[in-house]
Amino acid sequence: MDLKQGMSILLFLAAGLMVFVALLSNRKRHLPVAQTMTLTMLAAACYAAGYAFELLSTDLWQVKLSLNIQYLGIPFVTTLWLFQVIQFTGAAAAFRKHLAAWLFLIPVSVFLLHLTNDWHHLVYKRYEFNAAGGIPLYTTVKGPWYVVHGLYSYAVLLCGISLFIPMYWRSLLVVRKQIFVLILGAAAPMFCNLLFWFGFTVDPTPFGFAISGLVYMWGIWRFNLLRLAPLAMAKVFGTIRDGVVLLDYENRIIRCNSAAEEVLPELLRIKRFPAAAAEVLASNPALLERILPAASGDDRFPFQCMHEGRVRHYICNLTYIYDGSTAPIGKILMFNDITELKENEARLRENARQLTELNAFKDKLFTVVAHDIRDPIALLVSLTELLGEELAAAGVERVELFREIEGQMQNTYRLVDNLLDWYRSQKGKVAFRPSVWNVRQVVQQALALAGVKANMKRIKLTEKTDGELAVFADKEMLDLILRNLLSNAIKYTGMDGAIEVVAERQGDRIVLSVRDNGKGIDEQTAELLLQEDPFFRTGGVGDDAGETRFGLVLAREFVRINGGRLWFESKPGEGATFSFSLPIAAGESMTAPDE
Numbered sequence: 001m002d003l004k005q006g007m008s009i010l011l012f013l014a015a016g017l018m019v020f021v022a023l024l025s026n027r028k029r030h031l032p033v034a035q036t037m038t039l040t041m042l043a044a045a046c047y048a049a050g051y052a053f054e055l056l057s058t059d060l061w062q063v064k065l066s067l068n069i070q071y072l073g074i075p076f077v078t079t080l081w082l083f084q085v086i087q088f089t090g091a092a093a094a095f096r097k098h099l100a101a102w103l104f105l106i107p108v109s110v111f112l113l114h115l116t117n118d119w120h121h122l123v124y125k126r127y128e129f130n131a132a133g134g135i136p137l138y139t140t141v142k143g144p145w146y147v148v149h150g151l152y153s154y155a156v157l158l159c160g161i162s163l164f165i166p167m168y169w170r171s172l173l174v175v176r177k178q179i180f181v182l183i184l185g186a187a188a189p190m191f192c193n194l195l196f197w198f199g200f201t202v203d204p205t206p207f208g209f210a211i212s213g214l215v216y217m218w219g220i221w222r223f224n225l226l227r228l229a230p231l232a233m234a235k236v237f238g239t240i241r242d243g244v245v246l247l248d249y250e251n252r253i254i255r256c257n258s259a260a261e262e263v264l265p266e267l268l269r270i271k272r273f274p275a276a277a278a279e280v281l282a283s284n285p286a287l288l289e290r291i292l293p294a295a296s297g298d299d300r301f302p303f304q305c306m307h308e309g310r311v312r313h314y315i316c317n318l319t320y321i322y323d324g325s326t327a328p329i330g331k332i333l334m335f336n337d338i339t340e341l342k343e344n345e346a347r348l349r350e351n352a353r354q355l356t357e358l359n360a361f362k363d364k365l366f367t368v369v370a371h372d373i374r375d376p377i378a379l380l381v382s383l384t385e386l387l388g389e390e391l392a393a394a395g396v397e398r399v400e401l402f403r404e405i406e407g408q409m410q411n412t413y414r415l416v417d418n419l420l421d422w423y424r425s426q427k428g429k430v431a432f433r434p435s436v437w438n439v440r441q442v443v444q445q446a447l448a449l450a451g452v453k454a455n456m457k458r459i460k461l462t463e464k465t466d467g468e469l470a471v472f473a474d475k476e477m478l479d480l481i482l483r484n485l486l487s488n489a490i491k492y493t494g495m496d497g498a499i500e501v502v503a504e505r506q507g508d509r510i511v512l513s514v515r516d517n518g519k520g521i522d523e524q525t526a527e528l529l530l531q532e533d534p535f536f537r538t539g540g541v542g543d544d545a546g547e548t549r550f551g552l553v554l555a556r557e558f559v560r561i562n563g564g565r566l567w568f569e570s571k572p573g574e575g576a577t578f579s580f581s582l583p584i585a586a587g588e589s590m591t592a593p594d595e
Helices: 003-026 032-056 060-070 077-089 096-103 105-115 145-169 172-195 205-222 231-240 258-263 265-269 284-292 340-396 399-426 437-455 475-491 521-528 551-561
Strands: 126-131 140-141 245-247 251-256 298-306 312-322 328-337 436-440 458-463 470-474 498-506 508-514 535-537 545-548 566-570 576-583
Touching: 003 032, 003 205, 032 077, 032 205, 032 231, 060 105, 060 126, 060 245, 077 096, 077 145, 077 172, 077 521, 096 105, 105 145, 126 251, 172 205, 245 258, 258 265, 258 298, 258 328, 284 298, 284 312, 298 566, 312 340, 340 399, 436 437, 436 576, 437 458, 437 475, 437 498, 437 508, 470 475, 475 498, 475 508, 475 576, 498 566, 551 566, 551 576
Parallel strands: 458 498
Antiparallel strands: 126 140, 245 251, 245 328, 298 312, 312 328, 436 470, 498 508, 508 576, 535 545, 566 576
């Protein structure tokens, strides 16, 4: 095997290697930078394979054919590499398509001029036979466009490296390694081509591309080349609302986003990355104490600063970055703005303080109602009852007017009493002591108390209960429920009316109903009675005008406390039935009510 054959085999192997790298890149073809890498390696493979054929050529026609194969890649390989750098760094994103058209203008021109070189000789002036029998068989005398393309290629390589340099200094270590791989992949063929320009008879550039293929293959497997998209990272990094500061293992700031610059204005003064955190953040010693220690382990701590004359509150998260081992290679410091949360928390605390004061005032107010209003009203009720009986016995005229005053006093007293009972229930001050009670005895006691007022309107009170029925309930609450229901029934039942209290068993419940044949409940009032508002007022006329149905709401609350529910049925003009359920007392002895 002579030297030409050995070099040709090496070149074919190099071409095969570059095709393999192209296939590896094509597996990630969803990334634009991977697509460009595929084209770059295919162009370099054409260069290497064409040069191998040139070394094996035996006449000028075969040499020219080999050059045509080489020029499928020679004009485009460096420009493709630059476009790959542009994609990788995210440069010129807005007008990248137009830039690509201008970048490939010269390579396409060189390709077309070489195809038609025999007509104008602008790429190669002539081909000279190597009479000494060395390598290659024919040497070429370069034309003006060959020089133009050479200068253009080196300018392209320098532009790509100039784009990489600033990105290298502000990137994480893993991205720096990828940048180094891409620069090394371009430097190998460039160095080999310089040797050819300075006198080498054999063009070593294709062998340089073989080195590039090895470097790229190593980068794909070792550093996930083409997997990490720095452009996407940059966009995400720049649009994060939280402030982010990246530090390397030497506690140098290598990058920060605009949100971090708002938190720490001193970051704006950084002229070049990386910058020592100890120098940049010297005005924040407390912050430096949390981020500079070398020990690994995530941290979370509060941070405050002034921004536009306003105190801003942040929660800082310090997270360590690891590179496949236990050794940290950098840190991420994030600032989460919680200023609005803190201000809302302060407002809530102030509101809570005010509510506490209002509740304290309300408690004092109900204490006044209980002691300074309720007791005098109770005394007035007793006095009006005694005075009314004396006036009736003496036959005084207009005693009915005094009876009206007496009724109003009793209603007011009952309202105040109910109001205090409701207040105690809301404050949890009403003692709930359920026991077993005979239903008939409880009902008869309630009817006896309501009999005086019913007799004034000649209303007939009856009960229909089973003497064996017993409920498990709180006696005081049960009395209040029946008292309020009977009081309402008497109030809305006309002269010579009738009210009946019925108790019956329904499953594991006792249902007590208070029925009257009064005027009933209209639809508007029925809707109000279904509401939970304890202070609603009806819109009736006469005696009903502005009536506050507070006692009914209180009765419903006490029924609920005892584990039952209250409901009503009514037709206007035909009376109403209010019913409530209570748990049945099964298998327990009955306790007689207090007399």
